[in-house]
Amino acid sequence: MQIQSSAPPTPPTSPLNWVQKNLFSTWYNSILTIVCLAVIIWGLSNFISWALTAAQWGVVGANLRLFFVGRFPPELYWRVWTALGLIIGLAGLCWGYIVRNSPIFSRTILFVLGVMIAAIVLLPLELSARLWILAIAIIAIVGYAVGRKLPTSISPWLTPAWGLVFIVNVWLIGGGLGLASVPTNVWSGLLLTLLTAICGIVLSFPFGVLLALGRQSPLPIVRILSILYIEVVRGLPLIGILFLAQVMLPLFLPPNFRNLDRVLRAIAGLVLFSAAYLAENIRGGLQAIPRGQYEAAKALGLSSPLVVLLIVLPQALKAVIPAIVGQFIGLFKDTSLLALFGLLELTGISRSILAQPQFLGRYAEVYLFIGLLYWLFCYGMSTASRYLERKLNVSN
Incomplete structure (x- = not known):
C-alpha cells in the first residue's frame, strides 16, 4: 500500500496575531508602522477632501465621448457598440466555458455586472448609451450561461473565434465592403x-x-x-x-x-x-x-x-x-x-x-x-x- 505524503497542517492565524507578527514584532517595526500609517492616512484624507470639494469633475463628464471614441462620427456609434458587444459576448462565452465547474455566481462575474450597473447609474450618459450598456450586459450574461453548457470539444474553436471577431470589429470600425469608410484620422x-x-x-x-x-x-x-x-x-x-x-x-x-x-x-x-x-x-x-x-x-x-x-x-x-x-x-x-x-x-x-x-x-x-x-x-x-x-x- 502506497502512502501519499502531504504537508503538515498549518495552524490558523487570527488577524490580531498576523498584525502583531508582521507589523509590531519589534520596537523599530512598530515605529515604522505607525509612521507609515500616519503618512497614508494624511495623504488619503487630503486626496479625498480635494476629490470631494475642490476637484471639478465636470471636465470628465462633459468629454466622455472624446475620452472613449474621440472624433468618431456620432451617427456611426452603433458600430463601436456592436464591436464592444461582440467582444463582451465572446468573453462571457469563454469565461463561462473556463469556469463551468465552479459556482455560477463567481466573484469575477459579480464584479463585472457591478461595474456595468454602476456605469448605467452613475455615468452622465444619454439614454441610448445606457440602453446599449444594458444590452451588452445581457449579452455577457447569456454568453456566460451558454459557455457553461458547452462541451469540451468546442475548445479548439475558441481561438479562431477571437480572430474572426477581431476581423469583424476592424471592418465595423474602419468600414468598407458595404459599410461607409471611416478615415483613421478620426480614430x-x-x-x-x-x-x-x-x-x-x-x-x-x-x-x-x-x-x-x-x-x-x-x-x-x-x-x-x-x-x-x-x-x-x-x-x-x-x-x-x-x-x-x-x-x-x-x-x-x-x-x-x-x-x-x-x-x-x-x-x-x-x-x-x-x-x-x-x-x-x-x-x-x-x-x-x-x-x-x-x-x-x-x-x-x-x-x-x-x-x-x-x-x-x-x-x-x-x-x-x-x-x-x-x-x-x-x-x-x-x-x-x-x-x-x-x-x-x-x-x-x-x-x-x-x-x-x-x-x-x-x-x-x-x-x-x-x-x-x-x-x-x-x-x-x-x-x-x-x-x-x-x-x-x-x-x-
Missing part, C-alpha cells in the same frame, strides 16, 4: 489605444516566437540575423523606433505603398519593438526546458519541427507567462507615446481636451481619469495572467 481616444495595443500584441507575439527560435537555430545565418535584430532593437528607445516607423518605413516600401497610413506605421513600430523583448522572454523559457525533453521526443520519432511545436514551445511559453503578460502590459502603456506623432489616442485626446478654454488647468482631474482607465485594463491583464498560471499549475 482617437480609448478606441485608438485599444486598437493599436491589440494589434501590437497579436502581431508581435508570433514574431517574437520566431525570433526566439531563430536565435537558437543551428543555422548560422538565421541565428546571426536574429541576434543582430534583437540586440539592435533592444539598444534603441521606443520613441526612436516610432520616429523611424513614421518617417523611414515608407522609404523601404514599393512606390504604391509609400502612402502608408499613420496608424499602420505606429502599429508597425510597436510590433518591431515589442517582438525583440518578447523574443528574449521566450528564449528564457526555451532555455529552462531540460535537454531530456528533446532527447525523449527524438526517441519517439518526432522531427525537429514537431519537437519544438508539440513538446518544447508549449512548456517554454507556460514557464514565462508572467514575463510575456508584463511585456503586453508595457506595450499597452507605451501606446501613449503615439500622441507625439499627432495620433490622438487616450493621452493625446486628453491633451486636446485640456486645450479647450473652459477646461484650462484641469490637469489633475483629466490625468487621474485616464490613469484609472489605464489601470483597469492593465489590472485586467494581470488578473487574467494569474488565473492562467493557476489553471496551468505554473508553480509546479
